[in-house]
Amino acid sequence: MGRAPCCDKANVKRGPWSPEEDDKLKEYIHKNGTGGNWISLPQKAGLKRCGKSCRLRWLNYLRPNIRHGEFSDDEDKIICSLYANIGSRWSIIAAQLPGRTDNDIKNYWNTKLKKKLMGLLPNSSSHHQRKLPFHHHQLTNYGPMIPSDQITMIPSSSPTMFRSSSPSLSSSSNNNSFNASAMQQQYYQQQVKEDGVLVFGTGGTEPSCSSSDGSSNNNNAEQLQIISSFHDQQQQGPAADGHYGTSFSNDQSGTWSDQIMKNNSLEEYGLEEIRQLMSASSGNNNDTNSLLLFDDNRTEERLMFY
């Protein structure tokens, strides 16, 4: 036996709201408030709408101080930062952006921001869909917060998605001994595998960088080299082994991301397997601590953090 519907769908109006309906709803709420009961509100307000529809209309459009229109760069950064940390928790993200609604942000992410970030990639020749068995409710271990003021949006002509100066990007989030200066040049890096799956992760830090002797610069250069290498491979085509991103493996052999990158097909890994790999290398500071998975069409699958 299913749950009773919240309203009689046959007798409620659906679709776009008319200005008259908006006025009725606004007027009623201004006079009486929501009364804590959206289900009974439309009847009281003289609206032939479902209570949930009224609630949505009020929260997303009619409520005072709602802002619509262009998102600023700062807002972009905040959205990216929070998405990287907590995933698609739009209501939480919206709470950090006064005047923005979760629906707005969700739409913005899905239609613009994601493309803005991913538009830097060449088109994939193959178009078959490959879905990984990921479900967001399974992912409960979020990584350390990345402060939004430490994320820099990189122009879409670059293969780098974010640059962060955050010390919190350490793969060993439970290790507080990391020297901030050594962590100042962390780069998100991304690689396209021959099968079209994109792995996107935070670059790790060399253990030797824990001393602030300038080795972070070397680390930075190394990361840049990886990105550059990726660039070259994109232009030159895959390496002799038929895959992109092999230089990544050379630099970070033994890491879980390396193991994934070496594999011919990411889809051979399930969520638990990836978790095990991440867990097994949790003490390896070289390794990445996040992973963004895409299918061939670069539809985002999931951002994972160890």
Next chain:
DNA sequence: AAGTAGCACAACCGCCCGCTG
């Protein structure tokens, strides 16, 4: 000018969770 594809965004759907009786 007509048809079509792509895009943006409002609105809906259905699941989950907490509250209440």
Next chain:
DNA sequence: GCAGCGGGCGGTTGTGCTACT
């Protein structure tokens, strides 16, 4: 403790607009 309900939320769909052919 449990069932039913409403609110909240994320995912998805529908629709109108614009750009392109």
